[in-house]
Amino acid sequence: xxxxxxxxxIRHRLSALKKDRDSYTKPETxxxxxxxxxxxxxKLSELRSENLxxxxxxxxxxxxxDDVMSLLSLFFMSIGRTRESPxxxxxxxxxxxxxxxxxxxxxxxxxxxxxxxxxxxxxxxxADAQRPDISEPIIKLIRRKLAKCxxxxxxLLANLHEVSEDLKPVQNELVELxxxxxxxxxxxxxxxxxxxxxxxxxxxxxxxxxxxxKFMAPDGSIPAGQALVVGLLEQLFEETHDLMAxxxxxxxxxxxxxxxxxEIKGQLERLSLTHRWTLRETDLYTFQLQLxxxxxxxxxxKFxxxxxxxxxGQTLLxxxxxxCYRLMSKMLSESVPVAEALMPVYNQLSTVRRCLIxxxxxxxxxxxxxxxxxxxxxxxxNSHNLSVRELYPYQMKLASIDNMRQNGTFYDEDGMIPEGxxxxxxxxxxxxxxxxxxxxxxxxxxxxxxxx
Numbered sequence: 430x431x432x433x434x435x436x437x438x439i440r441h442r443l444s445a446l447k448k449d450r451d452s453y454t455k456p457e458t459x460x461x462x463x464x465x466x467x468x469x470x471x472k473l474s475e476l477r478s479e480n481l482x483x484x485x486x487x488x489x490x491x492x493x494x495d496d497v498m499s500l501l502s503l504f505f506m507s508i509g510r511t512r513e514s515p516x517x518x519x520x521x522x523x524x525x526x527x528x529x530x531x532x533x534x535x536x537x538x539x540x541x542x543x544x545x546x547x548x549x550x551x552x553x554x555x556a557d558a559q560r561p562d563i564s565e566p567i568i569k570l571i572r573r574k575l576a577k578c579x580x581x582x583x584x585l586l587a588n589l590h591e592v593s594e595d596l597k598p599v600q601n602e603l604v605e606l607x608x609x610x611x612x613x614x615x616x617x618x619x620x621x622x623x624x625x626x627x628x629x630x631x632x633x634x635x636x637x638x639x640x641x642x643k644f645m646a647p648d649g650s651i652p653a654g655q656a657l658v659v660g661l662l663e664q665l666f667e668e669t670h671d672l673m674a675x676x677x678x679x680x681x682x683x684x685x686x687x688x689x690x691x692e693i694k695g696q697l698e699r700l701s702l703t704h705r706w707t708l709r710e711t712d713l714y715t716f717q718l719q720l721x722x723x724x725x726x727x728x729x730x731k732f733x734x735x736x737x738x739x740x741x742g743q744t745l746l747x748x749x750x751x752x753c754y755r756l757m758s759k760m761l762s763e764s765v766p767v768a769e770a771l772m773p774v775y776n777q778l779s780t781v782r783r784c785l786i787x788x789x790x791x792x793x794x795x796x797x798x799x800x801x802x803x804x805x806x807x808x809x810x811n812s813h814n815l816s817v818r819e820l821y822p823y824q825m826k827l828a829s830i831d832n833m834r835q836n837g838t839f840y841d842e843d844g845m846i847p848e849g850x851x852x853x854x855x856x857x858x859x860x861x862x863x864x865x866x867x868x869x870x871x872x873x874x875x876x877x878x879x880x881x
Contacts, residue, residue, distance in 0.1 A: 509848025767849030
């Protein structure tokens with residue numbers, strides 16, 4: 430299959446590029462690979478007619494294409510082109526929503542940011558659909574993935590809307606207990622039987638509120654949404670039972686999977702804390718592949734042992750999987766439209782801005798109000814009277830960053846102009862504004878003191 434061969438070759442080139450950590454990824458390299466991929470998608474579209482993404486015709490070509498699109502998507506993010514169709518492909522993390530469906534525990538507060546992100550992605554795709562350089566098969570491919578996410582999200586929201594206002598407090602209590610269980614299950618040092626028993630006690634209290642198996646409204650009526658809330662309660666009882674069985678040790682056959690998931694979760698947690706400084710978006714692809722491999726071990730949604738039996742410890746693995754997908758989804762949604770070559774500048778400016786805002790909060794003359802409006806220095810608290818001398822380091826740091834520009838533009842080491850100029854210049858200007866406000870306030874205070 431010529432298309433498959435070409436896609437495999439593109440995947441090899443992308444993998445090699447991902448492993449090269451000695452230099453920043455050049456935008457033209459990514460764009461050349463993207464053009465090659467577009468050509469293959471168009472060929473595939475001609476070959477398969479309208480059945481290009483029919484799930485019945487899924488085969489190795491689809492799987493390799495999905496790999497290629499995921500990697501390309503992450504590369505588009507790493508060169509700062511986050512608001513283009515290829516970049517959104519990896520952000521459509523269908524597995525995270527699938528995990529929510531499977532686990533059955535979510536609130537509107539958890540789903541609303543996802544809904545907002547999907548609307549944003551849809552706008553990006555609609556804008557790109559008008560561009561002459563992006564053909565219909567490409568847009569169809571990305572729209573197909575978006576549609577799957579939207580469909581899952583709508584099903585989740587519809588379930589929530591089934592629950593009447595009278596039942597919402599019970600549902601929220603159960604979701605909070607599930608969150609506590611999730612924290613226990615993911616804890617590196619494990620958890621004790623007593624901790625699980627505490628949650629079981631709370632579940633029994635909630636269960637005791639039922640009358641003839643139903644939760645009642647204050648007026649004695651039976652509110653809508655019983656099936657969902659009672660189902661959630663029963664599921665939590667099952668999960669606490671399963672986790673109790675896992676306190677000493679989970680089934681021997683599942684231990685390697687649990688250990689691997691804990692390791693992945695730990696690595697993702699460390700990355701999520703430091704990712705602005707150390708993460709290449711393409712690093713997430715490796716984790717995605719590892720999680721997919723683990724998911725493939727399931728039979729009918731369950732992890733089984735060598736004899737085909739379903740051992741204790743399913744809940745623990747599901748909690749760990751969901752935590753990994755949630756961390757990946759969070760990091761992808763936080764990606765800023767700044768190319769990798771410009772990230773050191775962006776990080777330094779963000780740090781200076783954060784420091785200046787802190788100084789604004791606590792470090793200068795007081796005029797009775799202490800807050801900042803739109804990042805500009807407002808009045809300041811009186812815990813410490815600043816001097817102009819103490820603001821010199823900030824002036825020097827901003828000047829050194831500003832001096833990296835040539836004719837107002839930041840260049841990379843190859844003399845190219847990386848994405849993210851607007852973002853960096855906006856933060857630089859904001860820092861100057863805050864600094865100038867601080868200096869003028871300090872000088873005004875000095876003048877008023879000398880007048881006295």
